[in-house]
Amino acid sequence: MAANELVEIYDALAAAYGPRGWWPGDSPTEVAIGAVLTQNTAWTNVERAISALKAADCLDFARIAALEEEALGAIIRSAGTYRVKARRLKALAAWVLARGGTIEAALAGETGAVRVALLEVAGIGEETADAILLYAGGHAVFVVDAYTRRVLRRHGLLAGGESYAAVQARFERALPRDVRMFNEYHALLVEVGKRHCRAAARCAGCPLGHLPHDETA
DNA sequence: TGCCAGGCCGGGT
């Protein structure tokens, strides 16, 4: 890879799309809840569930902790896998309440330690943890998701099969450890992924045209 | 109309 191909990709995407203003969500609480709801799920379905939570005045960890799991599931039904997600949101709510009662308090502290603690919550894996850390907590961790992998794979920068940690380390080694940039970079990868690299779509016309393409990836 | 979406977990090799 050139001096820093990941920086070049960032520059190309930033030039094409500009600031994305991510994560969609008005508060750290909404961001964290959205991170769970969007697991393997299209964002349009998550939006409905978040609206329903707002309408029920339940976009709040104390309220979620107090809700019956079944009732919570009914509210977030449109997000899919709603029984699983109700359980996971309850687990996250319990975690938040045990760490001060607000997501801001729960996420305060040294990044590595908070990450380890988050990963202990049932239903919070590496990607969800990192999305919460970065977009709700302002921690400098790079979020690796399906779009990240697909875009890099299609442009020859990943072979496929690399671990989450390996992909993440590559970004974090190549880039300045900067919350703002990590935030923006992940958002840009999702944008280019949605426009040009969806599973059954093609990369034609994408801003990374200077790189090799493998549209079967 | 089937396949897919901004994963994660548990059980089986």
Place this chain on the structure above:
DNA sequence: ACCCGGCATGGC
């Protein structure tokens, strides 16, 4: 240490 099925709605 992997690999796989289950979870489930709504859009194209």
